[in-house]
Structures are given as C-alpha cells and as structure tokens.
Amino acid sequence: MSVPRFWRSLGSRYNLEGTHCTECGEYYYPPRDTCVNCRRLGKIESYKFKGTGEIITYTIIHTAAEGFEEQTPYALAIIKLDEGPSLTAQIVGNPKEVYIGMRVKPVFRKLGEDGERGMIYYGTKFVPAEA
Amino acid sequence: MVSTPNIKEKYALPEGVDLMRDVAIIGVKNTKYGELWNRSLRQLVVEAGIGAIEDAGVSGKDIDALYVGNMSGGRFIEQEHIGALIADYSGLSKNLHVPATRVEAACASGGLALRQGIMNVASGYGDIVVAAGAEKMTDICSSEASSALAAAADREWEGMAGATFPGLYAMIATLHMHKYGTTSEQLAEVAVKNHRNGAHNPIAQYKNQITVEQVLNSVMVADPLHIFDCSPITDGASALVLVPAEEAHKYTDTPIYIRATAQASDTIALHDRRDITTLDATVVAGKRAYEMAKMGPEDIDLVEVHDCFTIAELCAIEDLGFAEKGKGGIVTAEGETAIGGRIPVNTSGGLKACGHPVGATGIKQAVEIVTQLRGEAGGRQVDGAECGMTHNVGGSGATAAVHILSRDR
Numbered sequence A: 001m002s003v004p005r006f007w008r009s010l011g012s013r014y015n016l017e018g019t020h021c022t023e024c025g026e027y028y029y030p031p032r033d034t035c036v037n038c039r040r041l042g043k044i045e046s047y048k049f050k051g052t053g054e055i056i057t058y059t060i061i062h063t064a065a066e067g068f069e070e071q072t073p074y075a076l077a078i079i080k081l082d083e084g085p086s087l088t089a090q091i092v093g094n095p096k097e098v099y100i101g102m103r104v105k106p107v108f109r110k111l112g113e114d115g116e117r118g119m120i121y122y123g124t125k126f127v128p129a130e131a
Numbered sequence B: 001m002v003s004t005p006n007i008k009e010k011y012a013l014p015e016g017v018d019l020m021r022d023v024a025i026i027g028v029k030n031t032k033y034g035e036l037w038n039r040s041l042r043q044l045v046v047e048a049g050i051g052a053i054e055d056a057g058v059s060g061k062d063i064d065a066l067y068v069g070n071m072s073g074g075r076f077i078e079q080e081h082i083g084a085l086i087a088d089y090s091g092l093s094k095n096l097h098v099p100a101t102r103v104e105a106a107c108a109s110g111g112l113a114l115r116q117g118i119m120n121v122a123s124g125y126g127d128i129v130v131a132a133g134a135e136k137m138t139d140i141c142s143s144e145a146s147s148a149l150a151a152a153a154d155r156e157w158e159g160m161a162g163a164t165f166p167g168l169y170a171m172i173a174t175l176h177m178h179k180y181g182t183t184s185e186q187l188a189e190v191a192v193k194n195h196r197n198g199a200h201n202p203i204a205q206y207k208n209q210i211t212v213e214q215v216l217n218s219v220m221v222a223d224p225l226h227i228f229d230c231s232p233i234t235d236g237a238s239a240l241v242l243v244p245a246e247e248a249h250k251y252t253d254t255p256i257y258i259r260a261t262a263q264a265s266d267t268i269a270l271h272d273r274r275d276i277t278t279l280d281a282t283v284v285a286g287k288r289a290y291e292m293a294k295m296g297p298e299d300i301d302l303v304e305v306h307d308c309f310t311i312a313e314l315c316a317i318e319d320l321g322f323a324e325k326g327k328g329g330i331v332t333a334e335g336e337t338a339i340g341g342r343i344p345v346n347t348s349g350g351l352k353a354c355g356h357p358v359g360a361t362g363i364k365q366a367v368e369i370v371t372q373l374r375g376e377a378g379g380r381q382v383d384g385a386e387c388g389m390t391h392n393v394g395g396s397g398a399t400a401a402v403h404i405l406s407r408d409r
C-alpha cells in the first residue's frame, strides 16, 4: 500500500480514532464521513474509541496475505467495540486460545510489510483484556 | 417479467401495460474451465462468444451490444479496457462498431453483465445482445492471484489487518458453527457433492470425486476452511445471447425465459454486516427476484449458487429460502441438495469443481441452468427441470445478483 494511502488513516490506525454522529448517536470505526442512518442530515464529529471490546468471530490464518507471511499462523478476528461498531484485527498471542466472546483491548504493533526493502506498517492489534 | 412501478406512475399507464419487454436466452457456450496456459483471455472470450452466437443461429452483424464481466484484467493480465478488446477480437469493432462494455463487481461481474444485457433488451434499446464473462487467472503466481482476489474486500480496513479472502469466509464459518452447530464434516459434504456433479460436466476443472476424509485431511488455509473447502483459481469464459421473448421462437424451439433479474448491495467489509452469518444482499436480491417472478423457493427446480467456499453454499441455500437458517449443513448432509434430491444445488460442479474464473462465473451459472432446462445436461440432468435460479456474489457479500430462468414465459 502506498505511503500517502497509509498516512491518511494514521490517526485511526494508531489511536483508534473514528467518528460519531451526534444526530442519531451511531459510532463509526473505521471512520465514516457520512452517517449510514442520517446520510446528508447527519452531524459527524471525530471520536476516540476506548478500544475495549469483544470477539464476535475469528479464524486462524495459515496461508497469509502478501506482507504477512512471517506471522503465520495468526488469529484474525472481528471485534465489536463497546461503543457499537465492529472492526477486523489480529489477536496477539497464542491463536489457539482465542474464543468467541473473549474480551480484548488494543495494543500498538507492526501490522505487515511491503517486500524485503519495503515499508513496515504499524497499527492496532488486540490482546486479551485480562492479560 | 419486470413491472416498472416508477415509470408506470410517472406516465400514469393503465394497469397491465408494461414499458419493458420480456427477455429470452437463445444461445449459450462455455469454454473449457481450468488452467489453460496456452489460451489467452481474448481467445477464451471469442471462443465462448462465437459459440453462443452459433448456438443462437444469429450473425455478428445482428448484435446490438456486448457486455463482458471481468473482475481484474489489470491485476491478472495487466490489461484493462476489456470490453473494447473483446469486441475487437470478436470481429465486432472495425466494421460494425458494436458498443462493448466491461462490467465489474468482483466475483459477481458475470451476473451483473447478464443483468445489464437483460436490461438493454428489456428497455427496447437492443434486440440481440451478447452477455459474456471471462477471467484469465493463471498467468500470475497464486499469491499474486490471492492478493488480486482480496481486493474484492475492503483493502484498507480488512486487507491491511491481514485478512485474506478465505479468512473472511472462515470467520463466517466459525460463527455459523458456533451459532448453529454446523460441522466441518457438513462443510466437506458440499465439496464432495459438487465434485460428484462436476465429474459429469465436460467443461469442469476437476472431474475427480473426493471424500469427506480427503477434505478434512487437506491443508488448512484459514481455520476451519481447508484447501478443499475453497474454489480454485481458473481460466475460462462463458457467453450467452439475449433477445426479446416475442422474437425468441424465430431462433430456437427451446428459448429459456428470464423471469427475474435482481441485484442488491451490502457493506464492503464483513465486520459492518447486520449478521455475519447472513448475506443480506443475497436475502434482498432473492426476495426481489421471487417478487418479480411471482414465485417462491418451492417453484425452483434447481439452483446454481455462489460456492466460492463450502460455507458460502450453506449460507446461500439458507438465505435464498431453500433451507431454514442454520440448517444448511444438515440439509446438505442428508442429500437434499444432490441431483435427485429436493433441490439440486450446483449441478455444474459449482465454483468448487467446475472452477471459478471470477468474471465468468455469473454467466456460466446461467449457461448451466439453460442447459438443464433444455434437457441437455447428460449425466447431471435434473429430470423434468422447468425453472432454475442463479446466485452470484461479489466479495464477502457486498454484491449479490439473482436470476430466475424458466421454460415458461
């Protein structure tokens, strides 16, 4: 992924910055500039998520995406944040210990890389909240 | 077929008067599906297109428009502008200047190309229209192909987190198992059935039969999906010819009529869906199709669904009303979706065994239904089939296209 493309979403990736519609109360992560419920009539402002949430579903990836080959096997999950929205992220630690309903919290980690001399991407992964 | 309430209201047309025309399919053709290293994309589409035109008994100069479903020519063969390329090499450009349009909706590109062709004829704009689909996927290595396919999901918010395409469907499978008790064995039964069907399809990529044990013992790609739960990487093209229904008998004794064309969208990312185990785009497109055809699931004799992964077939038969939600695995294991069962699913072998050249799949599904309704499906024929359905999905469910085809108008 190009540097500008990654850079544009840095705040969201590093700090879980999303958005919130004050008109209907919906929270958005990843951030949206247009409210799905109110569309043109929504009032969107930025919002920093607490980061805690619960695993809705997960998989253990054995055949990795390009740039993630060195990390296999890794657990990938859909996490429902406490404010409402869901996101896709890796779960750090033993993938076999991941389960549906597990409480998690965010950590700052290397996400992946573009080739041998390529850029290394950092962002948010999750760990068990109890740990 | 399509009643158009908005137009009717606008022009205050009396009840029963329809501005749109019914549409029929009069010619079909698939190329061989598989790893066709010595055939190029243009050769494949031209073979399918000319085959469909010959089957229809029409001539190139009669064609009013061409639609080509193609997901990722740019990634797979570094070629865009596929519509023009195909028209040119089909002999439709230099002298005839036939309008040619590429249609893209990831793995649903073919289904949408069919829908565009139908709408062209239904609107009265064109009288003979070719809808084709094609993908040439094996010119690049499989990791590059996987990466191209992953672009059907949300690159920034799924791909950047390390999601693969099998990984997304694996997360659907994990939750389906958790909520409904679906098992890996039941998933494997989908692959076993589709390989059994594919063995009778001359164009199928895989004609070998497999067992549940072989599926379960195959390499794990994204837990709980094994490599045999996944559709393969395939080269291939399919095409069909559309005409107004009232003209169809001029060309063939067995026209197959389009009874419904429907399409729906949903969130690009799986994590934003209302329910991870339900493809709402499938539910809505299915509902729209049933309404348009004034039919229900009980009226359908066979269905080609989008089994890009085994779990996708279970979700599809549930979301289209052929099985109760959560019971897809049980229904499959009990043989209800086999040929000879209550509702035969994927008689072509599906994406799993027939192969999945992504842009071609939606057209191939319609070609299979036409072949079945004509009674020409040989060893995989569904006896007395009168009405069939196709179901084509883009990405993890952000696009769905559903068509109902019938021997009756």
Ligand SMILES: [Zn+2]
Pocket: A021, A022, A023, A024, A025, A026, A035, A036, A037, A038, A039, A042, A043
């Ligand atoms: Zn709102």
